[in-house]
Amino acid sequence: MTRYLARRLLQTIPILLIITVIQFMLIRASPGGPLKAYLENPMTTVEHIKQMERQLGLDQPLPIQYLTWMLGNDWTLVDEDGDGVAETKGTTRGMLRGDFGYSYFTHLPALETILGRLPATVELSLAATLISYLIGIPLGVYAGLHRGGRIDNAVRFFTSTLNSVPHWWLGLIFIILIANLTLATGVQILPIGGRQTLGLEGFNPLDRLWHLILPAFLMGTGGWITFMRFMRSETLEVLGQDYVRTARAKGLSARVVTFRHILRNALLPVVTISGGLFVSLINGAAIYELVFSWPGMGRLVLEATLKKDFPISIGALAIFATIGVLGRLLADIAYGWVDPRIRYD
Amino acid sequence: MTIQVPTRSNTNITALQNALAQGKPSRSFWQDARIRFFQDRLGVSGGTLFLFLCLMALAAPWIEQNIVHFSPSSMDLPNAYRPPTAQHWFGTDDYGRDYFIRTIYAGQVSLSIGFLFAFVSLTIGVVLGVAGGYYGGGLDDLVQGVINLVQGIPMLPLLMIIGSMVRLGWVELAILLSILGWTGASRQVRGLTLSVKQRDYVLAARTVGASNARIMVQHILPNVFSIVLVIVGFDIASAIMVESGLSFLGFGVQPPTPTWGNMLTNSLTYVSKDPWLVVFPGVAISLTVLAVFLLSDGLRDAMDPQLRK
Numbered sequence: 001m002t003r004y005l006a007r008r009l010l011q012t013i014p015i016l017l018i019i020t021v022i023q024f025m026l027i028r029a030s031p032g033g034p035l036k037a038y039l040e041n042p043m044t045t046v047e048h049i050k051q052m053e054r055q056l057g058l059d060q061p062l063p064i065q066y067l068t069w070m071l072g073n074d075w076t077l078v079d080e081d082g083d084g085v086a087e088t089k090g091t092t093r094g095m096l097r098g099d100f101g102y103s104y105f106t107h108l109p110a111l112e113t114i115l116g117r118l119p120a121t122v123e124l125s126l127a128a129t130l131i132s133y134l135i136g137i138p139l140g141v142y143a144g145l146h147r148g149g150r151i152d153n154a155v156r157f158f159t160s161t162l163n164s165v166p167h168w169w170l171g172l173i174f175i176i177l178i179a180n181l182t183l184a185t186g187v188q189i190l191p192i193g194g195r196q197t198l199g200l201e202g203f204n205p206l207d208r209l210w211h212l213i214l215p216a217f218l219m220g221t222g223g224w225i226t227f228m229r230f231m232r233s234e235t236l237e238v239l240g241q242d243y244v245r246t247a248r249a250k251g252l253s254a255r256v257v258t259f260r261h262i263l264r265n266a267l268l269p270v271v272t273i274s275g276g277l278f279v280s281l282i283n284g285a286a287i288y289e290l291v292f293s294w295p296g297m298g299r300l301v302l303e304a305t306l307k308k309d310f311p312i313s314i315g316a317l318a319i320f321a322t323i324g325v326l327g328r329l330l331a332d333i334a335y336g337w338v339d340p341r342i343r344y345d
Numbered sequence: 346m347t348i349q350v351p352t353r354s355n356t357n358i359t360a361l362q363n364a365l366a367q368g369k370p371s372r373s374f375w376q377d378a379r380i381r382f383f384q385d386r387l388g389v390s391g392g393t394l395f396l397f398l399c400l401m402a403l404a405a406p407w408i409e410q411n412i413v414h415f416s417p418s419s420m421d422l423p424n425a426y427r428p429p430t431a432q433h434w435f436g437t438d439d440y441g442r443d444y445f446i447r448t449i450y451a452g453q454v455s456l457s458i459g460f461l462f463a464f465v466s467l468t469i470g471v472v473l474g475v476a477g478g479y480y481g482g483g484l485d486d487l488v489q490g491v492i493n494l495v496q497g498i499p500m501l502p503l504l505m506i507i508g509s510m511v512r513l514g515w516v517e518l519a520i521l522l523s524i525l526g527w528t529g530a531s532r533q534v535r536g537l538t539l540s541v542k543q544r545d546y547v548l549a550a551r552t553v554g555a556s557n558a559r560i561m562v563q564h565i566l567p568n569v570f571s572i573v574l575v576i577v578g579f580d581i582a583s584a585i586m587v588e589s590g591l592s593f594l595g596f597g598v599q600p601p602t603p604t605w606g607n608m609l610t611n612s613l614t615y616v617s618k619d620p621w622l623v624v625f626p627g628v629a630i631s632l633t634v635l636a637v638f639l640l641s642d643g644l645r646d647a648m649d650p651q652l653r654k
Contacts (some may be wrong), residue, residue, distance in 0.1 A: 003426055011493075013493070014490075015493060015494050015497040016497075017470065018494055019497065019498065026506055026507075026510075027546070029510065030510055031510060075523040118476065150384075159638075160635075161635065163638070164582075164631050164632075164635035164638055165627070165629065165630075165631040166586055166589060166590065166630055167630070168593070169589075169592065169623075169627040169630065169631075172609065172623045172627070173627070175613065175623070176620045176623055180620075195464060238516075260388065274346065283499045283500060283501050283502065284501050284590070286501060286502070286505070286594060287501075287590050287593065287594060289611075290593075290594060298502075301502050301505065302505065303507055305505045305509045305596070306595060307509075308509060310506075313502070313505070313506050314506060316502060317499060317502055317503060317506070320499035320502050321497055321498065321499055324497055324499060325497055328497075329374070332448070
């Protein structure tokens with residue numbers, strides 16, 4: 001297990017490294033380049049720009065620039081005044097040491113800004129995953145146990161239709177319905193955006209939950225449809241296994257067979273797809289965060305990209321990729337943990 | 346997941362024997378699939394709907410000139426935000442443009458992206474999937490490594506950043522999506538290739554001295570083709586979904602070219618005043634995706650009798 005874990009962790013390194021190469025190329029390719037914010041300042045002279053380029057190592061060849069961007073140059077001397085003699089220390093700490101650069105607009109460190117918005121996105125995605133479990137698993141097991149029944153057919157028809165609809169668009173429809181209902185009756189059944197009521201002081205869990213319901217429900221729709229389908233087919237598969245027949249033959253009650261024998265085994269694929277689902281929710285969060293004015297990382301990236309605030313949006317790629325790699329890794333480990341038949345050697 | 350290849354050997358033997366006993370001529374795999382497909386009502390209605398939507402998109406210029414008499418880009422500000430009427434079937438948008446003709450023209454863009462994405466991503470996916478599965482070893486490891494890498498790239502944020510740097514037309518967008526989206530198809534094709542290459546006819550071909558290229562093209566490709574046909578449907582649907590999301594966020598195909606996604610971008614400004622602006626493009630996306638799903642489900646059932654319950 002430890003060896004497997006070590007090997008999997010090692011495998012993630014090339015992926016993350018290549019992501020950083022992509023980031024590096026994107027920054028260099030961005031209009032105006034890395035010093036764009038300063039180029040727009042009328043007080044900046046050509047000499048200033050040249051000096052900053054030397055401080056940040058931008059006068060070096062590209063591979064050296066990449067290393068500087070990754071590892072920083074504050075531990076080495078750079079030729080700041082361009083006279084051919086390196087005399088002062090560089091000014092960048094490097095991305096691996098948490099220096100993602102500074103926002104062009106707020107001038108705050110990019111990494112801090114991104115991580116500050118991460119909890120809201122994780123909260124939304126976790127809630128959506130939870131909702132996918134709560135709806136998808138019972139529905140899938142029920143449909144599998146009663147295959148061909150009225151509920152099974154209804155659920156399958158409903159999910160096929162629902163799967164063809166962009167779920168964020170359903171969010172727009174819900175907003176229209178709720179807004180018009182509020183206008184007509186004066187009763188606000190659910191908020192149509194935001195993470196908490198404006199002007200509310202302190203942390204109010206009920207208010208937070210009230211705001212979370214609709215976005216999490218819509219974000220989780222794709223998830224519960226997937227879980228429902230997997231659970232249904234897994235239940236059908238497990239139903240045909242010898243151990244279920246044995247359990248029934250030795251007189252166990254239907255409830256015990258359903259929960260201890262069928263559900264437990266049918267849940268295995270859910271564990272594997274959970275990691276991928278959570279990751280794709282985080283990656284796609286921008287749309288839901290825009291629709292529901294959710295103050296998360298996705299919307300931060302969206303707004304930063306629209307403003308061409310590249311240190312934020314490109315820096316966020318590394319965070320997204322790290323979450324993705326860790327999510328898949330955790331899913332793999334969890335799979336071995338819940339299924340003792342899996343051996344990692 | 347293993348996918349059973351539909352071949353003559355796993356069609357229903359008794360039915361075959363009965364048919365032979367009655368003196369009916371034997372049917373080829375494709376004839377058989379076609380007959381089964383046309384018996385499946387849902388599949389046929391999906392196919393019909395899809396054909397209808399494609400024809401509408403193709404006929405957009407004709408509809409513009411002969412039926413609605415509005416161009417998708419002609420603005421009419423005094424008539425902005427008009428609800429659906431006999432003149433403007435889907436109402437008008439914030440610039441007073443006819444929403445019906447814009448929805449039709451948007452279909453051209455969305456469907457083109459869907460088709461081009463399916464073509465390019467499947468070309469990459471099938472070539473790498475068949476080659477990786479057939480040769481195995483180092484090449485396969487390499488392909489799997491690349492797949493892991495591509496799947497590790499956060500697609501939506503990356504597309505947003507690229508979309509903000511470069512003005513993407515539909516061709517560029519479809520190709521970009523293909524570069525990021527071929528991995529699923531490749532994995533499925535590889536899985537199938539692994540099982541097909543163990544078949545006796547592949548061994549037989551090798552025994553008579555067929556080259557690797559010949560075996561892959563003549564013997565493996567036709568046998569993985571049925572699954573490819575099914576993936577085409579899912580690819581078209583997912584490309585339409587991703588494009589609409591990306592354009593909704595403002596990074597896909599840019600206005601004034603209408604797409605279903607960018608038509609939704611500003612639709613929320615006056616939710617109580619103009620709900621139709623939200624409804625129609627979303628319904629168009631959903632209908633197209635539903636039609637494609639029904640069609641590919643029908644095709645899969647028609648070509649893989651083992652999957653039918």
